[in-house]
Structures are given as C-alpha cells and as structure tokens.
Amino acid sequence: MPNPTAAMLVIGDEILSGRTKDTNTNYLACALTEAAIDLKEARVVSDEHDRIAEAVRVLSKRYDHVFTSGGIGPTHDDITADAIGAAFGVKVDIRDDARDLLAAHYKRQGMEFNDARKRMARIPDGAMLIDNPVSIAPGFSIGNVHVMAGVPTVFHAMVATVLATLTGGQPLLSETLRVYIGEGDVAGPLGILAEANQDVSLGSYPFQKDGIYGSNLVVRGTDPLRLKAVIGQLAKVLGVEHE
Amino acid sequence: MPNPTAAMLVIGDEILSGRTKDTNTNYLACALTEAAIDLKEARVVSDEHDRIAEAVRVLSKRYDHVFTSGGIGPTHDDITADAIGAAFGVKVDIRDDARDLLAAHYKRQGMEFNDARKRMARIPDGAMLIDNPVSIAPGFSIGNVHVMAGVPTVFHAMVATVLATLTGGQPLLSETLRVYIGEGDVAGPLGILAEANQDVSLGSYPFQKDGIYGSNLVVRGTDPLRLKAVIGQLAKVLGVEHE
Numbered sequence: 001m002p003n004p005t006a007a008m009l010v011i012g013d014e015i016l017s018g019r020t021k022d023t024n025t026n027y028l029a030c031a032l033t034e035a036a037i038d039l040k041e042a043r044v045v046s047d048e049h050d051r052i053a054e055a056v057r058v059l060s061k062r063y064d065h066v067f068t069s070g071g072i073g074p075t076h077d078d079i080t081a082d083a084i085g086a087a088f089g090v091k092v093d094i095r096d097d098a099r100d101l102l103a104a105h106y107k108r109q110g111m112e113f114n115d116a117r118k119r120m121a122r123i124p125d126g127a128m129l130i131d132n133p134v135s136i137a138p139g140f141s142i143g144n145v146h147v148m149a150g151v152p153t154v155f156h157a158m159v160a161t162v163l164a165t166l167t168g169g170q171p172l173l174s175e176t177l178r179v180y181i182g183e184g185d186v187a188g189p190l191g192i193l194a195e196a197n198q199d200v201s202l203g204s205y206p207f208q209k210d211g212i213y214g215s216n217l218v219v220r221g222t223d224p225l226r227l228k229a230v231i232g233q234l235a236k237v238l239g240v241e242h243e
Numbered sequence: 244m245p246n247p248t249a250a251m252l253v254i255g256d257e258i259l260s261g262r263t264k265d266t267n268t269n270y271l272a273c274a275l276t277e278a279a280i281d282l283k284e285a286r287v288v289s290d291e292h293d294r295i296a297e298a299v300r301v302l303s304k305r306y307d308h309v310f311t312s313g314g315i316g317p318t319h320d321d322i323t324a325d326a327i328g329a330a331f332g333v334k335v336d337i338r339d340d341a342r343d344l345l346a347a348h349y350k351r352q353g354m355e356f357n358d359a360r361k362r363m364a365r366i367p368d369g370a371m372l373i374d375n376p377v378s379i380a381p382g383f384s385i386g387n388v389h390v391m392a393g394v395p396t397v398f399h400a401m402v403a404t405v406l407a408t409l410t411g412g413q414p415l416l417s418e419t420l421r422v423y424i425g426e427g428d429v430a431g432p433l434g435i436l437a438e439a440n441q442d443v444s445l446g447s448y449p450f451q452k453d454g455i456y457g458s459n460l461v462v463r464g465t466d467p468l469r470l471k472a473v474i475g476q477l478a479k480v481l482g483v484e485h486e
Contacts, residue, residue: 014446016282018272019461025287029261039259041294044268044285051284074427075447076434116430151449184317187359191319203257204318206394218262 004064004166006032008042009055011070011080012150015044024069024155035163036222037065047071052083060087060145065166067159070150072139074116080147081140085124088142095123098138105136130158173220175227179240180214182206189237190217197230199223247307247409249275251285252298254313254323255393258287267312267398278406280308290314295326303330303388308409310402313393315382317359323390324383328367331385338366341381348379373401416463418470422483423457425449432480433460440473442466 014020045051071080085092098121106113120137130139139148148158194202200221235242257263288294314323328335341364349356363380373382382391391401443464478485
C-alpha cells in the first residue's frame with residue numbers, strides 16, 4: 001500500500017518578504033518522513049483571505065493531509081481561521097471550549113483577556129482543537145486540514161499531537177554511501193541502478209568543502225535488506241569500499 | 244504603479260523529505276524585497292515532470308516573474324529543463340553554446356565531458372542562458388521563468404545576474420518599533436492604525452527570550468516620511484519612547 005500523502009501550507013507575509021526564515025517546512029518534512037507519510041508539496045502564501053482559501057481547497061483535495069502554519073494569533077492579519085472556514089463553507093465564531101482555555105490562561109498570567117486575544121478562540125464549525133502546551137491558544141483540525149501556529153516551538157508541539165492521531169504506512173528507511181567522486185561521474189551508473197531497482201529510490205547529493213568534493217548517494221525504501229543490497233551494488237560498480 | 248510580482252518554485256525530493264533545508268527561498272525573498280519586486284507565493288514540488296510543468300504553467304501566468312531552483316544537474320532526476328520545455332510547448336535539446344562552455348570547463352579541469360554532464364547543456368528552444376560563474380553549467384530564462392541551480396552559491400550568483408536585467412518598482416522601506424508589550428496588547432491599536440493608514444502595511448512579530456517578551460512592530464511602505472509618521476503614531480498610542 002502506498003504511503004499517505006501530505007502538503008504543507010505556510011501562511012505569512014513575513015516569510016515572503018524574507019524577514020522571517022521558514023523552518024517549519026523542514027521540521028514537518030523530517031517528522032513526516034519518520035512517520036511514513038510522503039510530503040509531496042509545500043506552498044507559502046501571503047496573509048490574504050482568497051490566497052489562503054484557494055490553496056487550502058486545492059491541497060486538501062489533492063493530498064491525504066494538509067498541514068498549515070501561521071496566521072492564528074491575535075492581530076488583524078491573523079485570518080487563517082476565517083479563510084479555512086471559507087474553504088470548507090462553514091461558519092467561524094468564538095467557541096466556548098477554546099475561549100475557556102484562553103480565559104483561564106490569561107487569568108493565571110494576570111493579563112487582560114481582551115478582544116484581540118478572544119480572536120484566538122475563533123474556530124470553524126465542526127473542527128477539533130489541537131492542544132497547545134506552550135502558549136495555550138489552540139490549533140484545530142477540520143476535514144483533512146491541520147491548522148497550527150507559526151511559532152516554531154508551538155508548531156513542533158502541535159505536529160507531535162497531530163501525528164500521534166494519524167496512521168502512517170511503513171517507515172521509510174535510508175542508507176548512504178559517501179564517495180569522493182563528482183556527481184557527473186556517478187550519474188551514469190546511478191541512473192542504470194535506479195532503473196534496475198525500482199522498489200527503492202536513489203538520490204545523489206554533492207558536497208564540496210575545503211577543496212574536497214564528492215557525492216552522498218542515498219538509497220531509500222522500506223526493506224532494510226534491499227537497501228543494503230543496492231548500496232552494495234553501488235559500491236561495487238563505483239569501485240569503492242563499503243563496510 | 245504597483246511593484247512587479249514574483250513566485251519562487253523550488254524543485255527537489257530532497258527538500259520534501261527533509262534531508263536538505265531550502266535556504267534559496269529566503270535568499271530570493273530578501274533580494275526581491277530590496278529590488279522592489281513583491282514575492283507573492285513560493286512552492287516546493289518533487290522531481291516529477293508533470294508536477295514541475297503544472298506549477299510553472301500556473302505561476303508563470305499568475306505572476307510577472309517566476310524563479311526556479313534545482314533539478315538542472317547531471318543526474319537522472321534532473322528533469323527541470325524538460326519539464327519547463329513541456330510547460331512552454333517547446334523542444335529541449337543540447338545547445339551548442341552551452342555545450343561549448345561545459346566542454347571547455349571540463350577540459351580545463353582534466354575531467355571527462357561524458358553523457359551525464361552533456362545533459363546540463365540541454366536547453367529549451369528560445370531560452371537565454373544565465374551565466375554560472377561558480378560551476379559553469381548555465382541556468383536559463385524562457386518567457387518570464389528564470390531557471391537556476393539549487394546549490395546555494397550558484398543560485399545566489401544567478402539571482403544577481405537575473406535581477407540586474409529586471410526593472411523593479413520603488414524600493415520597499417521599513418521602520419521597526421521594538422516594544423516590550425505582548426502581541427495581544429498591541430493587536431487592538433495596531434489594527435486601528437492599519438485601517439487608518441492604508442498606504443503603508445503594518446506587521447507585528449513577537450519575540451521571547453530569557454523571560455523577556457515583546458513585539459517588533461514593522462511599518463513598510465515606499466515613502467520614508469510616512470513610515471516615520473506612522474511609527475510616531477504607534478509609539479504615542481502605545482505610550483512608549485521612540486527616538
């Protein structure tokens with residue numbers, strides 16, 4: 001059975017202006033690879049209602065899961081909940097359970113639970129809350145879309161929560177052969193082996209540092225014996241040692 | 244006149260598996276902001292012909308410029324040139340000028356100019372080469388799509404070459420007010436000022452470190468006097484000092 005598929009949608013002008021570096025996509029990519037879910041596409045869109053809603057519509061139809069990051073804070077440009085509501089054609093309003101969580105949190109902190117903060121309790125109808133152990137304001141899952149915070153520590157915690165509820169396929173394993181041979185010289189043999197071993201995937205990643213160059217050749221698949229076998233073939237055809 | 248718009252398309256399984264962190268999008272975002280070109284969207288797609296071609300078709304229609312990174316090396320999964328050719332409905336073949344550049348390079352290096360390396364001279368009909376001062380294999384521009392290498396040093400050099408040929412609008416300037424006030428407390432006044440000053444854009448970026456927290460409030464626009472005026476209003480309404 002093929003692995004489930006997924007897409008990432010990063011929401012925020014600050015990523016597109018270059019002010020903030022998106023680290024959430026790489027974090028999710030690593031977590032999904034470990035969970036045997038294939039990340040097939042990632043997008044970054046601006047804080048514009050129609051852009052967010054359009055991307056959610058397209059990606060949620062095309063892939064098994066969609067993960068979003070950003071736009072669920074208290075400010076005027078935090079419009080992700082409304083855009084997701086529009087994409088699914090459901091109402092968005094302050095929800096009692098989310099409001100109660102936040103009210104209790106700000107009471108403990110001795111801070112005012114003002115209108116801006118109440119925006120963070122706006123949840124599309126029919127969504128399930130995603131726990132936020134870091135700063136309380138919840139994410140939510142609706143249909144196959146998981147809506148999470150942009151702040152990396154919160155995003156990481158929410159990914160852990162969501163992944164625990166999803167069932168992946170078989171874990172994807174990898175074996176790497178590091179060779180001191182340029183990519184252009186390994187490309188020929190690599191292509192032939194890729195053709196001959198279609199149950200695994202082969203990739204090559206060049207490196208160059210301090211005048212030394214070469215390629216990391218990575219074999220990925222679900223059967224550890226097959227990975228070892230293909231790495232062995234690679235080492236043999238390239239005439240390099242492999243333990 | 245509004246600024247020209249742009250999209251970034253990152254091509255590569257290694258980004259989606261999490262193995263490699265994409266730094267090119269942030270680099271391009273910063274370079275475009277400086278050049279007064281608005282990056283409106285970014286996508287990452289896998290090394291699949293149809294996915295690349297589809298993304299190029301959509302993005303090149305929607306935005307003034309499209310920048311791609313990745314998939315122009317010598318290996319079997321470097322299929323960007325063919326996918327771009329398909330998107331534009333033109334033939335792709337080894338081109339004399341690109342082949343001559345590469346042949347001379349490998350001759351100087353004392354390396355074989357083999358079939359894998361010749362793949363890097365495959366250029367869609369009608370494209371213009373983009374110089375690669377780092378490792379010679381050229382990128383190319385076709386229509387409004389600029390096809391560049393994934394290796395960051397090469398990508399940076401190619402971006403500089405392409406940007407020199409494009410005309411941006413007015414440079415986007417920014418002013419930042421750093422306040423030791425939580426985002427939830429600045430959100431209300433910020434929203435009101437955003438509404439009242441639609442010729443600039445206002446954003447807030449929370450920080451939290453060593454128990455100290457607050458927000459960087461950023462005003463962006465093209466008129467430096469307007470930025471100063473809005474920062475002054477912000478400081479006044481929040482009751483903070485501003486030099």
